[in-house]
Amino acid sequence: MKISVQSVNFNISQDLVNYIEKKVNNLEKFHDHIIGAEVFLKVQSTSEKENKIVDVKMNLPGIDIVAKKQSKTFEEAASLAIDSVKRQLVKRKEKLRA
Known part of the structure; x- marks a missing residue:
């Protein structure tokens, strides 16, 4: 999996x-x-x-899963966004099985 991490207007x-x-x-x-x-x-x-705002976009065949979370620290916002993406991935996989 290719992961791209980009920061907007800061290092x-x-x-x-x-x-x-x-x-x-x-x-x-x-x-x-x-x-x-x-x-x-x-x-x-x-x-x-x-x-601090973190946008996570996961590329899947035929669909993109997106989550955007805001918090006081990047670590907390990233954790919240990735948890949201995880729930969406599990839900999508269960739909494909059905």
């Missing part, structure tokens, strides 16, 4: 890239035909605080 640390790649690679357990994944990291500045 990303290698530790964060490794963390995200490890979490995304674990999704292969839940669906056999994952082609690739794209992860976008964004910082949204508001008047009160900065919010």
